[in-house]
Amino acid sequence: QVQFVESGGGLVHPGGSLRLSCAASGLTLDYYAIGWFRQAPGKEREGVSCIGISDGSTYNIDSVTGRFTISRDSAKNTVYLQMNSLKPEDTGVYYCAPTMCTDGQIGVPVRDDWGQGTRVTVSS
Numbered sequence: 342q343v344q345f346v347e348s349g350g351g352l353v354h355p356g357g358s359l360r361l362s363c364a365a366s367g368l369t370l371d372y373y374a375i376g377w378f379r380q381a382p383g384k385e386r387e388g389v390s391c392i393g394i395s396d397g398s399t400y401n402i403d404s405v406t407g408r409f410t411i412s413r414d415s416a417k418n419t420v421y422l423q424m425n426s427l428k429p430e431d432t433g434v435y436y437c438a439p440t441m442c443t444d445g446q447i448g449v450p451v452r453d454d455w456g457q458g459t460r461v462t463v464s465s
Contacts, residue, residue: 342366343367344365344366344367344454345363345365345437346363346364346365346366346456347361347362347363347435347436347456347457347458347459348361348362348364348459349361349362349459350459350460350461351461351462352462352464353427353462353463354463354464355427355429355464355465356427357427357463358426359461360421360422360423360424361377361421361424361435361459361461362419362420362421363375363377363420363421363422364417364418365419370413370415370418371394371418372394373439374391374392374393374439374441374442374443374448375392375411375413375420375440375442376389376390376391376392376437376439376440376442376448376450377391377409377420377435377436377437378435378436378437378438378447379431379433379436379461380433380434380436381433382432382433386436386450387402388440389401389402389409389422389435390402390405390409390410390422391411391440391442391447392411392420393442393443397413399411399442400447404430405424405431408424408425408426408427409422409423409424410423411423420437422437424461427461427463428463429463430463431461431463432461432462432464433461434457434458434459434460435458435460435461436452436458436459438450438452
């Protein structure tokens with residue numbers, strides 16, 4: 342059974358930083374392109390960042406480019422999202438999922454059970 346566990350969220354002031362972690366069991370993350378997705382209150386889930394498989398290429402949506410960095414730790418079977426210079430519009434519940442990450446686009450997430458994700462609140 343594949344399970345994803347996201348962690349690292351919290352309440353931060355604008356301009357603050359957080360590092361989110363996505364740990365998986367029952368699946369080796371290195372074999373998949375992985376994306377981070379977020380769902381803001383009252384809005385649909387959107388992809389914000391992804392990392393490819395072979396060359397580790399990454400892509401971020403415009404609104405987080407220069408502020409968010411996605412990375413892998415193969416030994417820990419974990420994908421991270423370093424979030425700096427956080428803004429109130431970054432508030433939401435963040436999830437990770439396998440996806441396509443090519444041609445500068447984040448694909449549709451492939452995940453059956455979304456779980457609780459990790460909540461990020463950026464507020465003064």
